[in-house]
Amino acid sequence: MPSHITESRIHGGAYSSPEFAAIFSDSNQVQTWLDVEQALAATQAEMGIIPHEAAREIARVAKVELFDLQALGQESMETGHILVPTIRALAKACSAHWGEYVHYGVTTQDILDTGLILQIKDAWGHTLSRLHSIREHLRVLALRYQHTPMVARTHGQQALPTTFGYKVAVWLDEIDRHLKRFDEAQARVLVGNLTGAVGTMAAFGAQGFEIQRRTLARLGLAAPLTSWHSARDRVLEAAWLLVQTSMTLGRVANEIYHLQRTEIDEVREHSRAGQVGSSTMPHKQNPSTVDLISALSRLVRAQMVALTDAAFQLHERDGTTWRIEWAALPELFIYAGALLTRMDGVLAAGLDVREERMRSNLDLLGGLILSERVMLALAAQFGKQTAHELVHEVSLDSRRSGISFRDALLKHKRLQGCFTPQALEDLLNPATYTGLAADMVEQVARKPLSTPLHGAGEGAISTQGTLSQSQYVMEDM
Incomplete structure (x- = not known):
């Protein structure tokens, strides 16, 4: 029975993916070990270190489907070693005495x-x-x-x-x-x-x-x-x-x-279709x-x-x-x-x-989201720091009184005549x-x-x- 969430049938594979689960599965891990062993044997045969027949035989049997993974796991517990059971099984699977050349020098x-x-x-x-x-x-x-x-x-x-x-x-x-x-x-x-x-x-x-x-x-x-x-x-x-x-x-x-x-x-x-958000709140x-x-x-x-x-x-x-x-x-x-x-x-x-x-x-904020733009427009006349203080003051007034940022700007004493209504409308267009x-x-x-x-x-x-x-x-x- 699966006990880890990555293998849980109840969670429907939400915490895993088929590709990555297959890559890190027991069978694929053992196959990668076998791949390394057979590649090593092939190289050693080419270089005259082991017989060619040994390399061919190791390649023939280095297939995970020929191995009992449960038995490998049991032997791993008994030996206290993760790889020795696989080495032994690979050597045993080889015909004649060719298994003697498995895991040669590594x-x-x-x-x-x-x-x-x-x-x-x-x-x-x-x-x-x-x-x-x-x-x-x-x-x-x-x-x-x-x-x-x-x-x-x-x-x-x-x-x-x-x-x-x-x-x-x-x-x-x-x-x-x-x-x-x-x-x-x-x-x-x-x-x-x-x-x-x-x-x-x-x-x-x-x-x-x-x-x-x-x-x-x-x-x-x-x-x-x-x-x-x-x-x-x-x-x-x-x-x-x-x-x-x-x-x-x-x-x-x-x-x-x-x-x-x-x-x-x-x-x-x-x-x-068929997605449910709550067991008690249907909406x-x-x-x-x-x-x-x-x-x-x-x-x-x-x-x-x-x-x-x-x-x-x-x-x-x-x-x-x-x-x-x-x-x-x-x-x-x-x-x-x-x-x-x-x-x-x-x-x-x-x-x-x-x-x-x-x-x-x-x-939503009645134009306040354009406060920076208004401040920069006023900076040419008042300077940036003063313009910041003025617009900050207008922004607070707009929030307190509940009037729009536009109306608050138009009624502020120090800003009289700074904007025409159309110019202000243009400044307060967020899309631009x-x-x-x-x-x-x-x-x-x-x-x-x-x-x-x-x-x-x-x-x-x-x-x-x-x-x-x-x-x-x-x-x-």
Whole structure:
């Protein structure tokens, strides 16, 4: 019976996504270990270290469907070792004596860390695919509402006019920076590790660098300059990229959540047929998906705290902290996958942008939202500081007396004759005081995006395809 919320049938998969759950499943994790073992054997055969027959046999049986995962788990508990049961099962599955060449010259952490990077590489591709889809939804939205005026709010209060398209363009620009970060990080993150027991490659001898380079190239990974068994910055960087992205999307979700408040009601999440907001209040239509996204963003961030603890490795390797990573990293990725999937879905379904409500909210303060514009118009005559004091005084009078900002300005003694009625009407038109918002939308939404949809680190092969592609293939010597 599932006991974790990411696997809960009651929650209907709300806290997970099929793609990310599959990547971090037991079966896929074991398959990545097998992929590394067979790639290593293939390289060693090419280099004359082990017989070709051994490499072919290891490749033939290195398929997770041939293994009993429950039995592997039981043996792991009995041995106190996470990988030895898989090594034994792989060796036993080989015919004749070819199993003697399994796991030749490497250590457990080589296999687990490289397997983990294979999982991260696969998740990387899914993440970029979702982010590019989200980006395109936001780009279209920004252009559609490029000139749609609405209230900008600071400190929770009405501030000045802006446009809804510009609000979305700010989100879009942030997504573009994340995509660039992913692009820049690939060469650092998508790197395997086959350096042996303490990272010196002693078991490989003089051929160590070439064994590692060829094996990792088969897996679509770059080779490190030194062992990173105890240096967890690559894992932390991959996780932090997802945390930053999740925080951005959580902020977007939180903004939509608040804009859907009854008192504001400028943007609504699409309401699905059959959606129910309350078990006791039939009228409720809650923003159920964006509040889930907001919660998921916090869950992603929470796992990062645990991962930073996992970075405090002792000496050349340390299980006391490494084991934290085993628990926290898959959760972080699975929560992030759910978040990306839900946000992509919300935007694909379409937001209900209520332009008339945006316009009426601009008039809510009776013109006070244009106080800056009026102040700057008066600054030429009175100076900026004096103009600020005068408009502040008029604003307070308008609020106290309940008269419009326009009428309060016209009746103020020191401002007599400063404005004609028509000039004041023009100044108090919020639609004409959105600054360069539309131009900035154009800059963001029309710029070319150079970040590739998929990619791998320097020296690595394509990330396209499944995780179990490192079949035994001879290379010309």
